Amino acid sequence: MxxxxxxxxxxxxxxxxxxxxxxxxxxxxxxxxxxxxxxxxxxxxxxxxxxxxxxxxxxxxxxxxxxxxxxxxxxxxxxxxxxxxxxxxxxxxxxxxxxxxxxxxxxxxxxxxxxxxxxxxxxxxxxxxxxxxxxxxxxxxxxxxxHEEEASYLAGVAAAKATKTNTVGFVGGVDIPLIHKFEAGFKQGVEDTKKGVTVKSQYLTETAQEGGFSSPDKGENAAEGQIDAGADVVYAAAGLSGQGVIKAASAAKIWAIGVDSDQYLQEALKAYKDSILTSAMKNxxxxxxxxxxxxxxxxxxxxxxxxSLSNGGVSVSNSNPKFADDADIQAAIKKAEEGIKDGSIKVKTS
Structure with missing residues (x-):
């Protein structure tokens, strides 16, 4: 099992x-x-x-x-x-x-x-x-x-607005093209929003069989390394391994960004939800x-x-009041959404 x-x-x-x-x-x-x-x-x-x-x-x-x-x-x-x-x-x-x-x-x-x-x-x-x-x-x-890259772009906008150290992290579960889309969108969202922010990226494994999507301990260790290097916002696209990233963020009292589901609302993550800024969701x-x-x-x-963002297939969650009520972040998210929908922002996939 x-x-x-x-x-x-x-x-x-x-x-x-x-x-x-x-x-x-x-x-x-x-x-x-x-x-x-x-x-x-x-x-x-x-x-x-x-x-x-x-x-x-x-x-x-x-x-x-x-x-x-x-x-x-x-x-x-x-x-x-x-x-x-x-x-x-x-x-x-x-x-x-x-x-x-x-x-x-x-x-x-x-x-x-x-x-x-x-x-x-x-x-x-x-x-x-x-x-x-x-x-x-x-x-x-x-x-x-x-279009995972579109939701990830919005996650990058949020990370750039939230960081105080100008260093953020990305943890990918497995080094494959699908997860590259998450990374590419996130990096572009950060860079377009705030110049000079460093994005530290790490993939947990080369193949899924090695546990990249199913090993919270691997996610936790990767996040701890990024936090030690100055990251104060960490985004994980790593399935079950992302729970370890969220745990590490909570322990360090920094922000985590969840993925796929609204992880702020997940019962298993209840103890850490105050550290979950938002989640890049796909429906x-x-x-x-x-x-x-x-x-x-x-x-x-x-x-x-x-x-896609246009048809509601991807989005970012607003469950955390600190995210939903932050006027600066919300304005930046709205602007980015409009740009993606009207085509003025072309989000990279690799």
């Missing part, structure tokens, strides 16, 4: 246990898999590394599942990843879910790309989704992707729900479905 954050509360640790793929009928009348089932049991999530309880990416997908269950009377399911699993393991997982009658079946994370491609070809009547990959071209696959919850809604309505979404 995956490792659970050592700063997670007991309730979250319990919730992070594997959810088995149990099935029973629902009120949905959507088409089922090519195995010939009469009913759609609901949607199915296959989690990425970090799994349920990461207070970030995977939990946002879970919120979309729960919303679909409530809206459509589904009895959906979600399945945890296993350490060291292969593409063959992922393929078997997706095919089993499709065969049981779940629709849509969503791989939560780019690592599912080969598995989604193969499973979708075998189950053409099932809609598949994949979060954070847009390379699969198939009539029954929706590529759920985001994975909405993407998961809307895909389920399209299947339920009989017109499944396919192709690239991209969330």
């Amino acid at each position: 995956r490792r659970v954050s050592r700063i997670a509360v007991a309730g979250v640790a319990t919730a992070a246990l594997a959810v088995t793929a149990s099935a029973c009928g629902s009120s949905s009348s959507s088409s089922a898999s090519s195995s010939g089932g009469d009913k759609n049991l609901g949607l199915a999530l296959a989690y990425d590394v970090g799994g349920k309880g990461d207070q970030s990416f995977n939990d946002a997908a879970t919120a979309g599942l729960e919303k679909a269950d409530k809206e459509f009377g589904y009895k959906s399911t979600a399945v945890e990843p296993q350490d060291g699993e292969s593409d063959a393991d992922k393929i078997q997982r997706l095919e089993t879910l499709a065969k049981q009658g779940y629709n849509p079946v969503i791989g939560v994370g780019y690592a599912y790309a080969p598995a989604v491609k193969e499973a979708a070809a075998k189950f053409p009547k099932t809609t598949f989704g994949i979060v954070d990959d847009e390379q699969i071209k198939a009539d029954n696959v929706a590529d759920l992707v985001f 994975v919850e909405g993407a998961v729900f809307e895909l389920a809604k399209s299947v339920e309505g009989g017109k499944p979404a396919t192709g690239v479905v991209r969330g």
Whole structure:
């Protein structure tokens, strides 16, 4: 089983246990898999590394599942990843879910790309989704992707306005193009907002298998190093590892910026929330729900479905009153949002 954050509360640790793929009928009348089932049991999530309880990416997908269950009377399911699993393991997982009658079946994370491609070809009547990959071209696959760089740009604006040491940090979970987008947008937002601010960047691992997205201790150590070097705002795009970054920021009484979900509101991070300035969010919850809604309505979404600042797919959170009530920060954020939306600000992706 995956490792659970050592700063997670007991309730979250319990919730992070594997959810088995149990099935029973629902009120949905959507088409089922090519195995010939009469009913759609609901949607199915296959989690990425970090799994349920990461207070970030995977939990946002879970919120979309729960919303679909409530809206459509589904009895959906979600399945945890296993350490060291292969593409063959992922393929078997997706095919089993499709065969049981779940629709849509969503791989939560780019690592599912080969598995989604193969499973979708075998189950053409099932809609598949994949979060954070847009390379699969198939009539029954929706590529759920985001302009992460736009939300990260706004995070950079906030960091530049909040820093007093003129040094801020970025912690990336894994050194891959997806996370480079977070870093690029953040750096550009900082530089465009306040000249002379140094951005210190560090990636935790070269591959996801090394724990870059699932090791709070790695995140904590990286953040401590940046804080020792003068950073007083640290932004993490590192999944579960980001919890360690937030913990380190809280201990040092500096600002952390969360990612993917509104981490100020996460129960597992309650002890540290006063140190969470804002979060650069991407609406994975909405993407998961809307895909389920399209299947339920009989017109499944396919192709690239991209969330942006303009369509509400990415944003920054306002839950912390110190952020929401800071007129200087809010004015700078608003100006940046307008510039991105009207095209006068072109946000880099690398």
